[in-house]
Amino acid sequence: MRIDLIEKSFINISGKLYDSEFINLVNIKDNKISLNDRTLFLTIQEKEILNAQSIRGFDDAVYVFKYKNVYGLIADLSIKEYDSGRIKCHELVLPDTVQGMLSNLHGYNCEAAPILLGHRKKIDYKSYIDRLQYKERFSLSEDFVIYVFCGEEATKITEEFLDEEHMYVADGHHRLYTTSLSTFKNSVFSCLISLDYLDIQPIHRIIPNVDAQLFEKAKDFIYSRFEVLSGDTPLSKGKIRIGYGKEKFVVNLIDLNSDAFWNNDIYRLNTQIISQAFRIFDTGSLRYLSNGELIKYKEISSKKDVIIETFPIGKEEFVECANKNCIMPPKSTFFLPKFPSFLIFKQYK
Known part of the structure; x- marks a missing residue:
């Protein structure tokens, strides 16, 4: 499985954390959040508060995070892996939802919430952290820490996935399919977590x-x-x-x-x-x-x-269904933990 570095990304260092469903797309201009009139579901005051939050930019980066006892990776996923069938989906994609998402992709320039992918391999992220090769460390709470790896050190982490045959979509079916239809966006902002760490709730x-x-x-x-x-x-x-x-x-x-x-x-x-x-x-x-x-x-x-x-469906039952390319009924799975929205941004244009 090919996992890529995020060519241009930002992290919100304001200390504010938002629900994973808060917002999927955002505009960033001159290294500042720039929500404008296009974002209709937020008030002017709410947009002013969000636009004032401080962000830091990183090039060619991945983000290792530790949330309580869970480790995971924020990185970029080539849509070719999805098109090849190596990314296993289990949920029906709704045309009306995709149509709206395609339209929104043109109005923004950054993804603000990663899709969630589960994988079999359990990667020893702690060993990378202990070697102190990360570029920056952000402690967001007592339970939530993010480590930024760039360049060669980031590449070493993504190479851990080369022998991983499949990944499983826990959240983000519509965003994956929308990107596969896009003519200008060829990768998806992704949160990768071992299935050992993921919990399927009813x-x-x-x-x-x-x-x-x-x-x-x-x-x-x-x-x-x-x-x-x-x-x-x-x-x-x-x-x-x-x-x-x-x-x-x-x-x-x-x-x-x-x-x-x-x-x-x-x-x-x-x-x-x-x-x-x-x-x-x-x-x-x-x-x-x-x-x-x-x-x-x-x-x-x-x-x-x-x-x-x-x-809840069991993990092995879930994997079996996904491997057989079975489409489960809507609202069959609810995976936790989910990565916060509006925390890390991936610029795609």
Whole structure:
């Protein structure tokens, strides 16, 4: 696998950290952040605050980071590796999303959030850090440190990936595909983390505003077709928990006489429960929540909302599906940790 140095990059040294979903693209002009009228989702005051944040530029660099006990690398990935099939994807790409992203690429000049790629090999980044060959060190918090490597020292780190046959997209399917269609952008800003460090968490479903009579019909269908267990039964592969008001129960999804993809929990949930029991065929009408979001949601949820809790896919099952080029249903995986947005910027034009 060919991993490249970032030819022109910047790091935000203001000490501010933003969620990974905050912003994907930004303009940098004369070594300063330059968000303008094109960025519509931020107020003038918010843009002024962001534009005032200090950044430092580095050429031909990679960034090794340590977050708690997790090590990873921020670098550049040639889109040729994606086009060759060595980057394994597992999620459906939506044309409308890609169209908007292609348009935005022309309006900005820097990527501000890396895609997330998992890989098999566990690289000893600590040995590179201990040799003190990095150019700069930035301590962003007690748990989060970034080391900047440039030139030959950076190349030594990227060469660690030459014997890696595949990488797996954990987040960034649309950005990869958008770049593959672009006529002027030939690489993708990337965060590389060993699968040993990555955690796959579940994504839970909310069916909003379900009438009590409709829920009873769905419940009758489920009890007649599935094994139903106590609501306090711990979840595991093949089990989902359904909650409505004060009622909750666990459902054993039906095993299919096939491979891991067909027995993927989200596929079975969509086909066996959401479409058959609740008669919902457009999953765009659902809400999707992470573990943390679900805890907060339960405190304020409507009594008419159906909460469906899921169990995460295992890493080996995920890799098996990706290696077979299976396209999982949307919102099948939620990987952690995710690298912050608006911290490191890769200039692409």
